[in-house]
Amino acid sequence: MDAPLDKDIKKMLADKEAAKKLMQAAIAGARNGHSGTVTIDGKTYKIAKTKTLEKSTDSDSAL
């Protein structure tokens, strides 16, 4: 099944540099409590974390 992927994210992923910035913003920025930003085609996007789940092999307990 396809995972949810915003059309603007798809656009960023097509550009290697933008994809790297996106990952930096997500990992180094949003994950550490900040809202990371990425700019592509003159538009700036704010990336923020919604919710985190720690997932172990016991998948049933996660829900």
Added chain:
Amino acid sequence: MSIAFSAVFLFLLFSPGIAFRMAFLKSDSFQVTMDTSLVSEVLLMLFPAAIFHCLGIVVVEGVWGKNVPFDQIYYLIIGNADLHVLNFAVIKTHFAFFLSYLIFQVGLGYGLGRGFQWLVLHYRLDFKSRLLKPFNHWDYLLTGRFLDPKSKIGFILIDVIVAGPEGDLIYCGILEKYFLSKDKNLDKLYLVSVFRRKFKEDTKQFKYSPETKEEAPMPSLEATADFDKQEKQKFNHYFKQFDKRYYQMPGDYFIIAYSQVKNMNITYYTLNEVAETDASKL
């Protein structure tokens, strides 16, 4: 008449219910949509099949004025081989119509099954009753469906720990697709824009420490009007450390079998376009 023929005939009669159930449980991630060994599945297919046939008989007899040869259907179901009771002339006359009727019923069952799935998903009825859950728990996790529907997910970031020859490695990437196996477990993950690092090179080693060694809680940018100098330094610090810690994997797709994954971390992100004036503040 053999028992096998009766089974085939019963299967044909069940087929609209099977189509309905399969359509309702349809998930692209499954290689097999349902576990046919379960008795409950048979029962859940029997009910819609019975409803479809009841309605079908009403239409065939009431609207078209055709007589349904119930006696012949009964003999075929019980496998009666007595040539005195089986009327092949009647069977021959109705055969083409019966096949057309079944094809129509299977199509109707499939269409209604998809429609019912859409209704359940749209009105989130699957959260009200377990019987109405069309998907596997992995689907709920990896699509973020269980989250508040208002929080529109931009993308899902996956971190997986995999054993390597020099210790554990973390692969971090954006989830694009996933597949489930026959036994309804996670089979494969398709990640894009993947970065790798050694597990031991955790943030501890690269942790920001100005004067105090104790790590202060880092408030989110939105929550703090005073995004002070120290916060900015921390933010920049993690950005700078990124290249030291992470190696960008070449290639467009990174496919990983879940059987190799020791542990998985799922993070859901939202994406919002910001006005230029707001962006300059960030």
